Amino acid sequence: MDINFSAEDLAFRDEVRDFFTTEFDASIAAELSGAQGTDYKGAIVAWQKKLHAKGWIAPGWPKEYGGTDWSSTQKFIYETERGLAGIPDVVPFGLKMVAPVIYTFGNEEQKARFLPRILESEDWWCQGYSEPGAGSDLAALNTTADYAGDNYIVNGRKIWTTFAQYADWIFCLVRTSKGMRKQQGISFLLIDMNTPGITVKPIVTIDGKHSLNEVLFEDVKVPTDNLIGEQDKGWTYAKALLAHERTGMAEVADSTRMLNSLKQRASVEVNGGNAMIDDPIFQMRLSDIEMELMALEYTELRVFASMAAGGMPGPESSLLKIKGTEISQSIHELQLQLASFYGGALPENLNADELGHDFAFEARGKYMYGRAATIYGGSNEVQRNVIAKAVLGL
Numbered sequence: 413m414d415i416n417f418s419a420e421d422l423a424f425r426d427e428v429r430d431f432f433t434t435e436f437d438a439s440i441a442a443e444l445s446g447a448q449g450t451d452y453k454g455a456i457v458a459w460q461k462k463l464h465a466k467g468w469i470a471p472g473w474p475k476e477y478g479g480t481d482w483s484s485t486q487k488f489i490y491e492t493e494r495g496l497a498g499i500p501d502v503v504p505f506g507l508k509m510v511a512p513v514i515y516t517f518g519n520e521e522q523k524a525r526f527l528p529r530i531l532e533s534e535d536w537w538c539q540g541y542s543e544p545g546a547g548s549d550l551a552a553l554n555t556t557a558d559y560a561g562d563n564y565i566v567n568g569r570k571i572w573t574t575f576a577q578y579a580d581w582i583f584c585l586v587r588t589s590k591g592m593r594k595q596q597g598i599s600f601l602l603i604d605m606n607t608p609g610i611t612v613k614p615i616v617t618i619d620g621k622h623s624l625n626e627v628l629f630e631d632v633k634v635p636t637d638n639l640i641g642e643q644d645k646g647w648t649y650a651k652a653l654l655a656h657e658r659t660g661m662a663e664v665a666d667s668t669r670m671l672n673s674l675k676q677r678a679s680v681e682v683n684g685g686n687a688m689i690d691d692p693i694f695q696m697r698l699s700d701i702e703m704e705l706m707a708l709e710y711t712e713l714r715v716f717a718s719m720a721a722g723g724m725p726g727p728e729s730s731l732l733k734i735k736g737t738e739i740s741q742s743i744h745e746l747q748l749q750l751a752s753f754y755g756g757a758l759p760e761n762l763n764a765d766e767l768g769h770d771f772a773f774e775a776r777g778k779y780m781y782g783r784a785a786t787i788y789g790g791s792n793e794v795q796r797n798v799i800a801k802a803v804l805g806l
């Protein structure tokens with residue numbers, strides 16, 4: 413793969429940079445960082461509407477449904493610039509998860525009904541896969557959908573449902589038949605969150621924030637029109653989604669930005685010339701992470717080149733997920749170390765945002781929530797099993 417950008421690619425990169433600089437304004441950034449904390453959903457929707465107005469909301473979609481028709485290189489440039497600028501990715505559940513399932517496996521009526529509203533961020537979606545007792549072993553799920561004329565009657569309990577508190581719709585894996593292999597008899601159902609019988613219960617995470625929920629279904633009536641594809645074939649559709657979900661989890665540009673900022677902050681001198689960067693053990697850990705990140709970047713470029721040539725993400729998506737999430741956790745650990753070093757120094761020398769209590773507070777939150785990265789999207793242990801089976805033949 414040629415990774416030298418053409419003049420057109422460089423012009424595109426400038427356009428992306430310019431758009432991010434002018435359009436991602438301070439109020440959206442403050443809201444999303446939690447500094448204002450009053451209207452997280454409103455800030456995300458406002459930003460996504462700007463992306464939609466620019467025509468850039470769905471780079472991964474086919475052009476006919478509203479995609480950008482960008483080359484793979486342009487998609488790569490866009491993602492890199494987004495990460496380096498510290499701009500959050502779009503909320504994936506609608507745009508990156510259920511939409512590809514709808515345009516690949518849904519019928520024409522479903523495409524016309526759901527896709528435009530996802531593009532316009534009119535509907536907020538959440539993902540109802542995991543259940544108590546069905547996480548890594550997802551096919552063990554027990555939420556049932558019993559066929560009753562024009563409706564399914566859904567009963568059961570989903571857990572760890574991110575942003576269900578904001579959601580208008582949930583896409584669910586439900587059991588429609590029993591008595592065969594557990595992967596069979598699962599169906600893919602779209603459920604309106606305003607339907608009677610649905611209860612959302614918050615789960616507050618270790619960082620003190622609320623993004624996770626339990627979603628309970630008690631005799632929830634779902635029209636059979638909301639079934640994607642064929643009844644009992646939902647596992648096939650769900651699997652297609654999971655490989656794509658993991659490919660986006662390497663987050664090389666985000667980690668590069670965090671590492672650059674870490675190095676800059678670690679160079680600040682306090683107490684008569686001491687800086688964290690001078691500590692040889694800190695230096696060693698920093699270099700280890702930089703080398704790992706560089707290796708990950710080249711691995712991602714290789715995967716990207718094979719996808720550009722028409723390939724599908726295979727077990728490489730597991731490798732990217734494992735290394736990407738481990739690297740970001742290592743960076744969070746160094747941020748915490750940095751916070752404790754400067755916290756014990758002379759805080760009055762330091763700007764609160766830069767390295768004082770604001771930085772320490774943020775580093776603590778990132779470290780705590782960051783633990784989840786090696787669990788969600790399929791835990792890293794399970795990804796190692798995927799690699800062992802697909803690559804090593806174990």
Ligand SMILES: Cc1cc2nc3c(=O)[nH]c(=O)nc-3n(C[C@H](O)[C@H](O)[C@H](O)COP(=O)(O)OP(=O)(O)OC[C@H]3O[C@@H](n4cnc5c(N)ncnc54)[C@H](O)[C@@H]3O)c2cc1C
Pocket residue numbers: 538539540541542543545546547548549571572573574575624784787788789790791792793794797
């Ligand atoms: C922050 C966060 C957000 C999430 N958001 C969503 C969401 O929006 N929607 C949704 O449906 N789900 C969501 N999840 C759930 C997530 O997909 C599951 O947590 C994950 O699949 C693991 O399942 P589990 O929690 O049931 O753990 P378990 O499957 O019980 O695993 C427990 C431990 O055992 C290990 N383990 C399990 N099986 C094996 C094996 N075969 N070999 C080796 N080790 C194994 C796991 O790696 C893990 O360490 C989210 C999770 C988190 C943490």
